[in-house]
Amino acid sequence: MHRIRLRTLALVAMLGLAGPLAAQTLRMMSFNVRLPVASDGPNRWEQRRDLLVRTVRERHPDVLGTQELYKLQGDYIVGTLPDYAWFGEGRYGGDRDEHMGVFYRRDRLRLLDSGNFWLSDTPDVPGSISWGHPLPRMVTWARFEDRRNGRTFYYYNTHFPYRDQDTDARNRAAQEIAARVAGLPPHAPVVLTGDFNTEPSSQAHALLGGVLRDARQAVAHPDGPEATFHDFTGTPDRRIDWILVRGFRPLDYATVTTHEGGRYPSDHFPVVTDLEWDTPAK
Template sequence: MNVSVMTFNLRFNNPGDGGNSWEHRKGAAAEMFSLYRPAIVGTQEGLYGMLTDLELALPEYGWVGEGRNGGRENEFNAIFYRKDEVEPLDRGQFWLSEQPDGPKEKSWGASHFRICTWVLFRSRTESGKSFLHYNTHLDHSSQHAREKGSRLLWTRLAEHRERTGLPAFLTGDMNAEPDNPAIAFLRGKLEVDGALSSLCDAYESAGKDPGLSFHGFAGGDEGRPIDYVFASPEIRFLGVGIIRDRIGGLYPSDHYPVLARAIVQEPDGSGRSTRSNKTEGSVRI
């Protein structure tokens, strides 16, 4: 099953951004979906009104999620999906905190409530094939919160895979460069408290230096990414790219979207696999 997956920090609707505020660039943000047609998109920082703007502009997409303060309050980690490619069968959300299931709280020195939204999808094009998609936004100010958050993400995702036997994607703005311990853990390069992740990130599997993913509306590509697409071992990446397009002279956000294309292979029924998801050569997005 071929799946294209995007992670896209939308930049919250801040009037202080002037000509880069949401009202000016919401059409450019929607155009990213229309141009690249990802099957699933993990977004960050979307406020409810922003998400409904995208919903109106993109009738081919549905979305799932709640605000990090509950209900429609504050920023979402909404997951968008193409209605003709996949359908959501189950969904949920938890806090990256010492009380993941609530009551909501900040933990580990985090500056904001932090959440993860997940969806169990079934393919509409290949009958019966399903997978999980987790989407998150790690804290920008607390390294302790990033490390604890990454550990909780892996614990929850691994338990979910164990129950369902399904492959999984993890997308997000991790607020951490590739050599950060939070990313090293998710990549399976660092064991923490006896836990070792089996995830691979698309950049590493492609064997490429992707350059900058957060640019603060300044553009450019020199630097390192903080936005990622990870996958479990049953998923083989075909290619990955950071999309640095300008639409109508505007960047769609202060982060570039990241798009990966992948093949979701048959799971072994246990939620575990020894198969490699390393790409076979370079593929253009």
Template sequence: MATTAVVGAVAAAATAPAAAADEYATAEPDDGRRPLRVMTFNLRYASDTRPNSWGERRPAMRQLLRQEAPHLLGTQEGLYGQLQDIATDLGPHYAWIGTGRAGGSRDEFAAIFYDVRRLAPVEYDHFWLSDTPYLIGSKTWGNTVIRMATWVRFRDLGRREVRGGASAESVRSGGGEGGGSAWGSGEFYALNTHLDHAVQYSRERSAALINDRMGKLNPALPRIVTGDFNVAAHKNPVYEAMLGGGRLVDSWDAAGERSAQYGTFHGYHPLVPGGDRVDWILTSPAVRTRRAAINTYAMRGQFPSDHLPVQAVVEW
């Protein structure tokens, strides 16, 4: 387990989350499966540059996150103080794991927030997207910006272990998970990353490294990968590399239902219907995505970030 991580357990009290704006946060049918609400969100690093300074954006960010109440939230670009603000705004039921890409609290994070009522971390680690992945702050593939990934093995507190071929929850719902599969253990991996914005070679090497590192994790456990990949889905070799060989599927394409599509990077300009998705939630093939959404929330015209959050309701 890495020793450089900042693990943020939230102590500050906050008001309860507002009711969800749509079915994303309320899509939990009473069938015992307890779907997991997942979000990936490039936060846009905190700055004082108006009209989209962090001080101006924070109220919209707070309202959005309280409204959607994700169980699992992969963030990109957040600075340490900004992540502390978000932790405070989310309230005492959330904690987070991450480390600055320059080490400790320095530079941007690829942090993972989680609802402690639903998820408990079992182990975690970080690696840098370079030829020396365990050298803090390393970059060797032509990118001038440090890039990294954080992963966590979670225990899902909303599931029960499989005994005798079926979980207690699946028995109540009339279903079954034959054979005592490890999928019933209630554990899974979450990996969060942010690939380079400029160098394709770096992105391709990064995708290969992420695949290699995930291949060394317990193959019996499902995966959820969140990130800003800085390339459009279906339009770049990086996308094919991440999904190649059936390792992962795109939750957007696999979803039983989905919202309207917009370009997920808008740069505070008018939204682009049908635009490119550069922010993805990928999952193991056997993970079912009930619903996927690109959230266009703004508060009185103020977007929380220069990216739109991408969400999925998943189960296995």
């Protein structure tokens, strides 16, 4: 009986610590969900959507930044995960085509402001293209308030051009985002998620590293494979999905390899990190 009482007291103590700790951390997830195309055959959206929802549910991020998301996918996800809301605009404007869809826990975060800009010479023009790549590329951003402590942070989500010849376009995109971050209040916390279609050895990563730090590189023992793109094989070959931060200390980092047999929720592994605010609340 004495042992049971001690165990109970220990459990209560742990639970007591869990509340304040949770109030000081945020969980971020980045996930290229793969657009819904019939040519994917057994990997088409209808065959993997519930596995994708399960992957998100199990990790339960406070914010989930997606790439290649279409509206029907976003609506399905929040229809099965009602704790979340989502927003975003199609890369041609309106609801057309790919969205940089941002999902957030309504019980945890309050959306204060949001918007979009395009990675081009005319960033305020929906669907605008510059720098020689064939498709519009954009950023969906938000300013959130943490309901538990009243603290605020900025959030950006993006998808860079993918072709080998798009190196200059990726660098210009990185410069545009870095300039936007540099223009924020100097101590404002920031999170950037995305599919950057290039590896951490690239100039684009270095440019962003001038204002943000790579969450995976900031932790001693990241979990899971380093690479994230696997083309539905389960064997990744490149780390092109990143989470970059300012004003937070990454506590952990994982590449999530959830699957059912040979089926995967996407052709990318999602990545997730728990972030602690760098400075205590005032």
